[in-house]
Amino acid sequence: MGDEMARPRYTLITGDFYIRYPDLPRNGPEPDGDTINFLPDNDDLVQSLPRFSNRGPDRRHLGTYGTRFEGIDTLETHFENQHQDLAFARAARDHMLASVGFGTVEFWDDLPNKVKSAEHHPVRGYLLANGVESNGRLLALVYTGDPDLNAADGDPVFVDVDRLDRSVNVSLVRAGLAYAELYATMPLELIEHLRDLLKQVRANTTGMWPQEAVTTEHRVQLTRLADLSELVMFPKLYRRLVRYFKDGHHDLAAFDVWLRADPVNRDDTAVLPTGELGNLHDLYDLNPSGIKLQFLPEELTFAPDPGPHP
Template sequence: MSYTLLRGLFVIRYPDLPRQGPEPDGDTVKFRPDSPALVEGLHRPSGTPPDINARGISARLESIDALETHFSETHQELVGANAARDMLLELLGFTGVTFFEDHPNKVETADQDSIRGYVLSNGIDANGRLIGFVYPGDPDEPDGADVYLNEARVDDSANATLMEEGLAYPAFYATLPASLRTHLAGKSRAARAAQAGLWRNSTADPNGKATVPNLNALQQLVMWPKLFRRLVPYLAAGATDFTNFDAWLRADTVHRDDPLFLLDRGEYGNMHDVISAAGNDVQLTVWPEEFVISPDPAPPGVPTRTP
């Protein structure tokens, strides 16, 4: 599959509005493209147009899911979450980065507020973010070039490095070519076997259940972030155990019970098929590289490609 090459600037701080600036984390960073029209022309599997303005668009790193530094007024285990964020900024070339003490996700100072880089993207996600593989510096190809993305070039991306270092879980969507998925799955398995990074403390996975009595306890754990993002609203609504979690998931097949393709079984399923939850215990029963997630569907009549 070909990807569109987008030259531009990665931006982590607004000099004129530092306290209202971006909030980079381990898998998302603000990107200001040289040619915004190229972003407007990308594929939109969920029908959502790019959420772009004069300051740029959020670039969501393809294939990985880092621990949440912030999500709906919660967070995951912060040592691992901040390690992924700091590594991403370092890989892109940022130095001297500090964060506000009272706004710990916003950059207070940095040697560079923005830095040249590029994204290889094949689409916009359901939240209007640019999905792609991110790289520092300027490439040889011109802006807007169609690039056939192979394993060697993927290995040069920040995405692949974060997975190799065990600083992010895999999260494979159906928009990712199968050859790249297989290649990156191997990196994830190798990092897990080496107990690198977050894998030393990973829980709620096929190796063991996590006991989650409440929302505060959840925030101290290392687990697949997409599972965490399902647990937060369930617990925040007042649930005291997981008795009704399966039914809660199944009630919304777009925002909760994502459709999946289960690679080991060769069949379609949903999120509830890979989660076991009872009492205060919850567990992902299949490693996240062993299934493919379907993007949110486009509403009826909404185009997925621009004219």
């Protein structure tokens, strides 16, 4: 049991971070606070990563791969042509870009999520990759520069709390610009550390936390898609609500039934703070006055998404 718990779960992959395609200046990636494109030095290392769903890694233009920052969820800048509170969504994006080292970044006026220019591009860095998630993106801890560990490209790496704390992922949490979105694929020690960090940052009212709208104490009434665009709320729940309202609903009355109707694609399985096995629907409470949370999002541990199903 002890040997299994200590088994390295991460793979060191070196390469370059991309936020634009030089040959397609208006058709490049759209980085946000928790996603970036990565070009590995050795593509075979990406192909050999564990796959948490029924999908392999999605190779994009120039051989890059979309990369999801493990353990965190920042506010959406452009989800299905919708967004959350743009001040904090863009603050998370800009913090990430600065932390990775792109320097001054300019976006197109008419394409505000696409990068027009970057002072430094591409930027050298590395991933401690955990696997491939259901959208074909790499799930990883993100670091800049050359690896400062005793490992070669492709080596398995044991990540402890100190190593986690050096990641760009954690810098976003400390800045008060990221929720924790915790999956059972992450080592328990790291999950517990992120929970402790969130507790500290919330208590210090850092970043977006004083503006959080849907909380365990505060209920919000929602009647249309536009109501979501200015809110600070758990992005996973926000994404479900966007699709619910896009399905033609005009209040929250049917949201719970709608969510539970699709346990594969909507109502994610999760371990609750009580230790019981539950679902995303256990996170919130609904009544005629609106929606609020029953638990803090970081208190849940989600099962890996099995991937899209017809």
